[in-house]
Structure formats: structure tokens, C-alpha cells
Amino acid sequence: MAAGAWGQRSGGPGNPQQLNRYSYVLNNPVRGTDPSGHCIGPVLVWCAIVVGEFVADVIIPAVVGSFVIAGAAQVGQQLGQSHAALPVGEDPSDSLEEARSIRGAPPGAGDSGGETAGKRITAKQRQDDLDANRATNSRGNYHCEYCVMRIRTHDTSMMIILFRKAMTVTQTLKIAVFSVKDVIVLHKRAGLHSQEVIGPPNTQNEICGRDKRGTP
Amino acid sequence: MTNSRTKVHFTLPNGPIAGETLWAERVGDGLYRLLNIPFHVMGYAEGDIVRCMKHENAEEVVSLEKDSGNGVIRIMFTDSETQAAQDILAELTSVGCQYERASSQLVAMTVPPHLAIPFSQVANYLNSTNDDIVTGWEVGKRLTRP
Numbered sequence: 001m002a003a004g005a006w007g008q009r010s011g012g013p014g015n016p017q018q019l020n021r022y023s024y025v026l027n028n029p030v031r032g033t034d035p036s037g038h039c040i041g042p043v044l045v046w047c048a049i050v051v052g053e054f055v056a057d058v059i060i061p062a063v064v065g066s067f068v069i070a071g072a073a074q075v076g077q078q079l080g081q082s083h084a085a086l087p088v089g090e091d092p093s094d095s096l097e098e099a100r101s102i103r104g105a106p107p108g109a110g111d112s113g114g115e116t117a118g119k120r121i122t123a124k125q126r127q128d129d130l131d132a133n134r135a136t137n138s139r140g141n142y143h144c145e146y147c148v149m150r151i152r153t154h155d156t157s158m159m160i161i162l163f164r165k166a167m168t169v170t171q172t173l174k175i176a177v178f179s180v181k182d183v184i185v186l187h188k189r190a191g192l193h194s195q196e197v198i199g200p201p202n203t204q205n206e207i208c209g210r211d212k213r214g215t216p
Numbered sequence: 217m218t219n220s221r222t223k224v225h226f227t228l229p230n231g232p233i234a235g236e237t238l239w240a241e242r243v244g245d246g247l248y249r250l251l252n253i254p255f256h257v258m259g260y261a262e263g264d265i266v267r268c269m270k271h272e273n274a275e276e277v278v279s280l281e282k283d284s285g286n287g288v289i290r291i292m293f294t295d296s297e298t299q300a301a302q303d304i305l306a307e308l309t310s311v312g313c314q315y316e317r318a319s320s321q322l323v324a325m326t327v328p329p330h331l332a333i334p335f336s337q338v339a340n341y342l343n344s345t346n347d348d349i350v351t352g353w354e355v356g357k358r359l360t361r362p
Contacts (some may be wrong), residue, residue, distance in 0.1 A: 047275065064258070091223070094314070116342070116343065116353055116354060116355075117339075117343040118343075119342065119343055119345075119347075119351075119352050119353055120352055120353070121290065121292045121351075121352035121353060122352060123232075125292050125321075125351055125352055126232065126292075126322075127232055128321075129292065129318075129319055129321045129322050130232055132241055132319065132320070132321065133318070133319045136319075142233065144255070144316070144317070144318050144319070172342045
């Protein structure tokens with residue numbers, strides 16, 4: 001089903017589009033992101049990551065991900081209870097429904113049948129997501145999209161660094177092969193992974209923290 | 217001392233995830249304001265002030281100190297990068313929600329207490345979406361009436 005439109009979008013403070021903070025990514029915060037808040041410019045921004053103490057002379061451009069979206073906040077409303085029936089019929093602001101409606105969705109309070117009406121996230125769906133996420137990076141842990149992009153970038157950049165280092169040290173054309181452990185250690189030495197998982201040992205299911213645009 | 221960013225850790229003992237870390241800013245002695253939207257933690261939201269205790273060089277969250285009023289919903293898409301999925305996200309953000317994407321499927325969304333529309337419409341809207349686009353959703357934390 002195509003997404004519908006919220007009602008009453010024109011004019012005045014009630015128009016949430018006037019408070020749209022995502023014009024900087026052309027209203028496409030999923031593909032166009034600025035996780036650190038340091039990138040200036042629209043949509044995907046190429047940032048220079050200066051690899052610090054380890055090899056200060058290597059600058060690698062990286063497209064960074066993650067996002068935060070913000071919009072309008074106008075009228076008080078109560079969200080439904082977690083894993084329980086949503087108290088949608090009790091909310092006084094439901095009177096707004098006549099003014100604001102969603103195309104394709106019943107406007108009446110609780111018309112959906114309550115809670116998630118058969119759309120609750122199942123354990124299998126969550127497990128599939130976890131498995132798919134872990135498969136996206138070399139660490140085997142669950143990372144947010146932003147971290148996955150950083151890890152991919154850093155994995156690549158670090159291999160370049162390691163290769164250059166090997167060339168410098170050995171002055172040979174041998175291709176250096178490093179263990180995963182060595183790569184991780186060198187990553188930390190280079191100060192690259194501020195976002196990576198540093199969880200308790202034997203915690204393979206740890207989720208990383210995420211960076212977020214707009215935070216100081 | 218204040219406004220320094222750090223990561224705080226939630227232990228999740230009863231699920232497929234062992235823990236989750238979120239960025240937070242220090243607002244007092246042992247107190248931090250969450251800066252991320254939890255992907256898996258239940259009962260906490262961005263903006264909440266939590267009390268932490270030092271545990272193995274990490275700040276472990278032990279309790280909710282001050283409720284921000286924000287709620288959290290999480291949406292499972294078949295693929296959140298499709299245009300149809302992004303249209304849905306755009307609709308929700310246009311009325312005041314914020315989100316962070318955990319993966320190509322899972323999106324965590326903050327629902328502010330002063331949402332521009334009744335939450336019932338959000339629920340109805342998500343329930344009426346095509347199963348091929350939105351496979352499921354849940355409430356991670358309920359809003360607190362201001």
C-alpha cells in the first residue's frame with residue numbers, strides 16, 4: 001500500500017512540514033545522512049577521515065551514515081502501552097482526528113482493533129534481523145547501520161594502511177596478511193573505532209551505541 | 217562535568233540480545249540523558265534521564281530517573297530503503313516523530329508527547345500498511361501525558 005498523507009498540511013504552525021529539519025537531505029534521511037553533525041552540505045557528504053597517530057599522512061574519504069530526524073511537535077497525545085492494548089480511545093486529543101486524517105487508515109480511535117492488530121514484531125522477525133545484521137560486518141556483532149558503514153570503511157582503509165606499512169617496513173612487494181585480531185588491535189591504536197562494540201567479553205550479541213546528528 | 221557525552225549500557229538478560237549501548241550526556245552525578253533511540257531496550261526513550269552505576273569501566277543503567285515523556289515505537293520493514301518504506305517514515309516524521317535506523321529492516325522511532333496527531337492514527341496507519349512493506353511494529357515505551 002502506498003503511504004498516505006496526513007491531513008492539513010498547509011499554512012500556520014500546525015503545518016509540520018514547516019518544521020521539517022530534513023531539507024538538508026532532501027527529505028531523504030535514510031540515504032542522505034550526517035551522523036556526526038560535522039558534515040556540511042546536502043545529501044551524502046564526503047568527509048575526510050584523518051587517520052591519526054598510526055599513519056598521520058593517510059586521508060581516506062568516507063561516506064558516513066546514520067541519521068536523526070526531527071519534526072514538529074504540537075498537540076499532546078498518549079502512546080499505547082508496551083505490549084498491551086493501546087489506550088487510543090481514552091485520549092482527549094483524539095478529537096483532532098476529524099481535522100487530521102491519514103489516507104488509507106481508519107480515522108476513528110482504536111478502529112484498527114487495538115495494539116498492533118496482528119502486526120506485532122515476532123521473535124522470528126527479530127532474530128532474522130539480528131542474523132542479517134551480524135552478517136553485514138566482519139565482527140559478527142550487531143551494529144547499527146552507521147557503525148556498519150564505518151566498519152566497512154575502516155576495514156578497507158586499515159587494510160590499505162597495513163599494506164602501506166608492510167611495504168614501508170619490509171620494502172618488499174609481499175602482500176601482508178593479518179589476522180582479524182591484529183586488525184582490531186591496530187584499529188584501536190589508530191583510534192578509528194569510536195563507535196565500535198566494546199562490550200563485556202563473551203558478549204557476542206552486544207549492540208553498539210550509535211552516533212546521532214544534532215547532538216553536541 | 218555536565219554535558220559530556222558517553223555511552224551507557226543496558227543489560228538485556230532475557231532475549232537474543234545481551235545488551236545495548238546508547239550515547240548519553242552527563243547531567244549530574246551518575247545521571248545521564250539518553251541521546252539515542254533504543255532499538256531493543258523496553259521502557260526507555262531518547263531524552264530520558266537515567267541513573268547509572270560504574271560496572272567494568274562502563275556506565276550501567278540501573279533505573280529511570282526522569283521520564284522525558286517521549287514514547288518509542290519500532291517498525292520492522294522488509295526493506296527500509298525502499299521508496300514505499302521511506303514514504304511511511306516521511307509521513308511519521310512529518311507529524312513530529314524522529315527515528316534511527318538499526319538495520320535495513322528495523323527502525324526505532326521516538327514519538328513525542330506533543331505529537332501533531334492522535335496516536336491512534338499512527339497505530340491505525342501502521343496497522344493498515346501493506347504486509348509486504350511493514351511486517352510488524354511494537355511499542356517500546358509508552359508516552360507520558362504532559
